[in-house]
Amino acid sequence: MLWLLLAAIPLAALAQTATPSGETLERLVKEAHTKFKNEMSGKNADYIPYLASVPSNLFGVVIVTVDGKAYGAGDVDYGFAIESVSKPFTAALVMQESGTDVILKKIGVEPTGMPFNSVIAVELLKNRSVNPLVNAGAMASVSLVKAGSAAEKWDKLLACYSRFAGEKLSLNEEVYKSEAASNDHNKGIAELLKSYDRLYADPLETCDVYTRQCSVNVTAKQLAVMGATLANGGVNPVTKERCLDAKYVPKLLAVMMMAGFYDESGLWAWHTGLPAKTGVGGGIVAIVPGKMAIVGFSPPLDEAGNSVRAGKALYYIANQLDLSLFGSGK
Ligand code: GLU
Numbered sequence: 001m002l003w004l005l006l007a008a009i010p011l012a013a014l015a016q017t018a019t020p021s022g023e024t025l026e027r028l029v030k031e032a033h034t035k036f037k038n039e040m041s042g043k044n045a046d047y048i049p050y051l052a053s054v055p056s057n058l059f060g061v062v063i064v065t066v067d068g069k070a071y072g073a074g075d076v077d078y079g080f081a082i083e084s085v086s087k088p089f090t091a092a093l094v095m096q097e098s099g100t101d102v103i104l105k106k107i108g109v110e111p112t113g114m115p116f117n118s119v120i121a122v123e124l125l126k127n128r129s130v131n132p133l134v135n136a137g138a139m140a141s142v143s144l145v146k147a148g149s150a151a152e153k154w155d156k157l158l159a160c161y162s163r164f165a166g167e168k169l170s171l172n173e174e175v176y177k178s179e180a181a182s183n184d185h186n187k188g189i190a191e192l193l194k195s196y197d198r199l200y201a202d203p204l205e206t207c208d209v210y211t212r213q214c215s216v217n218v219t220a221k222q223l224a225v226m227g228a229t230l231a232n233g234g235v236n237p238v239t240k241e242r243c244l245d246a247k248y249v250p251k252l253l254a255v256m257m258m259a260g261f262y263d264e265s266g267l268w269a270w271h272t273g274l275p276a277k278t279g280v281g282g283g284i285v286a287i288v289p290g291k292m293a294i295v296g297f298s299p300p301l302d303e304a305g306n307s308v309r310a311g312k313a314l315y316y317i318a319n320q321l322d323l324s325l326f327g328s329g330k
Helices: 002-008 012-015 024-035 083-098 101-107 119-124 135-144 151-167 173-180 184-195 201-215 222-230 246-257 264-273 309-321
Strands: 062-063 068-075 214-220 274-278 283-288 293-298
Touching: 012 173, 024 062, 024 068, 024 309, 062 222, 062 309, 083 135, 083 151, 083 201, 083 222, 083 246, 083 274, 083 283, 101 135, 119 184, 119 214, 135 184, 135 201, 151 214, 151 222, 173 201, 184 201, 201 214, 214 222, 222 246, 222 283, 222 293, 246 264, 246 274, 246 283, 264 274, 264 309, 274 309, 283 309, 293 309
Parallel strands: none
Antiparallel strands: 062 068, 062 293, 274 283, 283 293
């Protein structure tokens, strides 16, 4: 009887659900690193002075699976500024505290097709804050975190990121000072949102907490554990701590699929079919639900703000393993 049942399951479907072996993952991170370490295009972000000073040759690739195993190549232990890769984790905290309707109604979930810090998007689009993965929506997310003071809000955010990473994360003071001295544009966005009643706390305090969240230091390995927690339905695969209710994870991943790659989100979805988030510090995390997270880190960025080497490494691994969520397995 059992063989009849097994015969009814197409082999390709089995292949699609299986997590690749440890040897395969180990080989692929090394191959991706070797293949793209001499890629010289792109340049470090320089609108935040600190980021321009990070060595451009740094490059790390890591996979962490949902059973907590890590496979890495290159600079996987270098601490870099998380920047916008923090945004889904703040949205996760808002969901955990207040549910998903708040995100839908008070922020929005539509991609903008415009740069991550676009004021025009705030002016043109009815939702104003647009989605939690652009600066406007990310500050709206910060403003929705429940706390009696900005200091408490910041503590809650850092504790949340640390739970996802399974390690205590900290603020990179140098990055924070550099960003705080050059974040007038973000202050402007916060004030503008407030004028449209789409920011739910004091604009300058909110912008400061947001600037801190972007200045958190992570290594590629820590970021991959954060991503693997989302791949694992909200439970950290290393510490086994639940960081987000499983019912919220698909919603968060849907926003990452639509808006995680700045205004190249369509291109990224086309090439990989995976939810992801990138940051101007050079980090990218891609989530393969039920299987793993793949992280690349390298400072030089393309025009949209995405790390060139990290993006190429992730494309390569995703395609070698045929990871697109849109595949039928046939
Ligand atoms: N702190 C950066 C900013 O607000 C984050 C940008 C990013 O990584 O997309 O401009």
